[in-house]
Amino acid sequence: MQPELDPHPLRSKGFRLTPQRLAILNVLQEADCHLSPVEIFQRAEERLPGLTEATVYRTLDFLTDQGLALVAHLGSGHLVYETARHEHHHLVCRTCGQTAQIDHAVLETLYAQFQSSTGFEIDTSHVVFFGHCPACLKEMKSKVESGRS
Amino acid sequence: MQPELDPHPLRSKGFRLTPQRLAILNVLQEADCHLSPVEIFQRAEERLPGLTEATVYRTLDFLTDQGLALVAHLGSGHLVYETARHEHHHLVCRTCGQTAQIDHAVLETLYAQFQSSTGFEIDTSHVVFFGHCPACLKEMKSKVESGRS
DNA sequence: GTTGGTGCAAAGTGTTTGCAACCTC
DNA sequence: GAGGTTGCAAACACTTTGCACCAAC
Numbered sequence A, B: 001m002q003p004e005l006d007p008h009p010l011r012s013k014g015f016r017l018t019p020q021r022l023a024i025l026n027v028l029q030e031a032d033c034h035l036s037p038v039e040i041f042q043r044a045e046e047r048l049p050g051l052t053e054a055t056v057y058r059t060l061d062f063l064t065d066q067g068l069a070l071v072a073h074l075g076s077g078h079l080v081y082e083t084a085r086h087e088h089h090h091l092v093c094r095t096c097g098q099t100a101q102i103d104h105a106v107l108e109t110l111y112a113q114f115q116s117s118t119g120f121e122i123d124t125s126h127v128v129f130f131g132h133c134p135a136c137l138k139e140m141k142s143k144v145e146s147g148r149s
Numbered sequence C: 001g002t003t004g005g006t007g008c009a010a011a012g013t014g015t016t017t018g019c020a021a022c023c024t025c
Numbered sequence D: 001g002a003g004g005t006t007g008c009a010a011a012c013a014c015t016t017t018g019c020a021c022c023a024a025c
Helices: A019-031 A037-047 A053-065 A105-118 A134-147 B019-031 B037-047 B053-065 B104-118 B134-147
Strands: A069-075 A078-083 A089-093 A099-102 A128-132 B069-075 B078-083 B089-093 B099-102 B128-132
Touching: A019 A037, A019 A053, A019 A078, A037 A053, A037 A078, A053 A069, A053 A078, A099 B104, A105 B099, A105 B104, B019 B037, B019 B053, B019 B078, B037 B053, B037 B078, B053 B069, B053 B078
Parallel strands: A089 A128, B089 B128
Antiparallel strands: A069 A078, A089 A099, B069 B078, B089 B099
């Protein structure tokens, strides 16, 4: 049964299993949320002193190519990465940056609609919405109130 | 009747109406699509020689704050801007970068669902989806075909 | 005339790259 | 041992900032 037990898809694809790649994968899996390259570097460097940022960038790129990591644009124009393990989506507050997760099921119907109207197939593994969180909404509305009459 | 005819919301808010701001606003409105800061700089600089990139960045930021421009993350981790005039959304191909527009109506139902489940109010002015365009999809599928059996 | 806005140039940030040494296979 | 990976350091692209001058009000 050994061959099927191989825990590292990288090996089976012919890539080398380096401490750097393992450290970064572990960071992503343990964080279980989106992290910026710098955050990933900091956490991985704790486990693997001597790790460099260049390697983090290269590895994140590599892991994304191999389907082991997902990349998204959560705001501020920069990229964030997360493990490819779980199927969920993000809702980001434009005002405070707070994020909420969206259940995958909610989007399924919508995907079908998009696909039939545009031919595009939505990347089911990760979608990001921008909006305003309840707290910021409240604040914005109170400003409007005080503004009129 | 003059006061009510003022065509520039900036003036009425107490901001100055400079050639730079007008040029950049015009570029956004005429492009009628998303542009990167560099593209905006290039186009605006044709109309207003001497314009600098620093001013473009400052102005885009300013216009976004004032609600006259919208900012979005369309891929590659960088920001793009567009006029706040029209209500549409983007679908970006992760493979080739091609974009499609999505009708606003399609999303309205979804927004309601999100709002009730998370309390977030989706930014109705701009949403971006990532996926794969028909052409790239076809290519990806043919690769899978050739890969198996 | 005031004060906000711009140009200029420099610095800052995040990311990529070339190359020799290294380590996984 | 061979070749894929990494560390190092430099280069790179994009964006922001300080300050003096200018122009819109």
